[in-house]
Amino acid sequence: MQLATITYATALAIMLGWLIWIGKPVLLPVIAAIIALYVLSEAAKWLGGVLVFRHAPSWVLRLLVLVGFTAAIMLLFFLFITSFARVAAALPGYENNLDLLVARAASFLGIEEEPNWRILRDSTLGRFDATRLITPLVNSIEAFGVALFLIVLYASFFFAERLHFASKVAIALGGTEPGDRAMALLNRINERVGKYLLVKTIVNLILGVISLAIMWAIGIEFAVFWAVLIAFLNYVPYFGSLVGVMFPVLTSLAQSGSIGFSLLSLTTLSVAQIFVAGVLEPRLMGRAFNLSPVVVLLALAFWGTLWGIPGAILAVPLTASLVIVFAEVDETRPAAVMLSARGIV
Secondary structure (H helix, E strand, O other), rough: HHHHHHHHHHHHHHHHHHHHHHHHHHHHHHHHHHHHHHHHHHHHHHHOOOOHOOOOOHHHHHHHHHHHHHHHHHHHHHHHHHHHHHHHHHHHHHHHHHHHHHHHHHHHOOOOOOHHHHHHHHHHHHHOOOHHHHHHHHHHHHHHHHHHHHHHHHHHHHHHHHHHHHHHHHHHHOHHHHHHHHHHHHHHHHEEEEEEEHHHHHHHHHHHHHHHHHHHHHHOHHHHHHHHHHHHHOOOHHHHHHHHHHHHHHHHHHHHHOOHHHHHHHHHHHHHHHHHHHHHHHHHHHOOOOOOHHHHHHHHHHHHHHHHHHHHHHHHHHHHHHHHHHHHHHHHHHHHHHHHHOOOO
16 A cells, blocks of 8 residues: 555656646746746735835735836846847957967966867867857747746736635635635735745845946946846855856956956955855845755756756745745645754744
8 A cells, every 4th residue: 555655656746747847838937927926915015015105005006016027027128138239249259358368378388389289279269159159049038038928927917816816715615714714824825925035036136236236346247137147046045146156257257358357256246145145145034944955955956957947046936935835734834844944934
């Protein structure tokens, strides 16, 4: 009996994994829209506490937040398009700077005139063609634009659906009392998940602004684009901050051909990451981010394998939200305890 249960559970897990992987084009924008919905709902609630909007109807607050979200998505897509055009124009110059940097290193080491060095250079940098990167980037931007449009569309409909959700739950459960209990549970879950996602988003925005100020101050090109990328990648723990810093550092090396300038970029951006991750985020997040490091790594491996970089970005918000949901339901609370970092949920 136990063997049969394990077999069925394994088969079910494999089937669900296959469905999640094959359903990526549909599920990814839907899940991203649901996560955005939590953030937007908390933002609307916060906006209602502002003096100017204190007496405004809830639908007005939600409309304002949704319009702001749509405008932010449009600006993000515009930023990607303009940055792509500027990167395409700068690639030949970057290629020349890297070539000169490698030539100086070879001259310093005394191997510039060696035949083996010429063979090595021709087989590495000599094969690099910046123009070959353009077509894949165009396809990626097109897919990114479609995904952003779907996220805005789904989030808009989900926002409107929430207005009638409570009454539909009461009808579905056959009465007011069961519906009230179910809504009370859902409200607790929504409050904790929403606060976690909102605070995490605020932390990432702060990191993006700090990184933008640093890059502008020291003169790294495409500073706005890299700041947005750093903010997004900070959703990925451990590895996201490292990857986010490496892009502008490599840009600084390519644009200047100076190792000293790239070390300055690496040092200043790393200090910003350490401050946010070690000081600011723990104070703001509190117990909301309460995941075991092993669970975080497994979540990154699972969602990253299935959905690539978008999956890695969504992995921790999804897992943290799942732990919060498990903690609010008595039957699944033991699972939340096992997934947490300190056993306190």
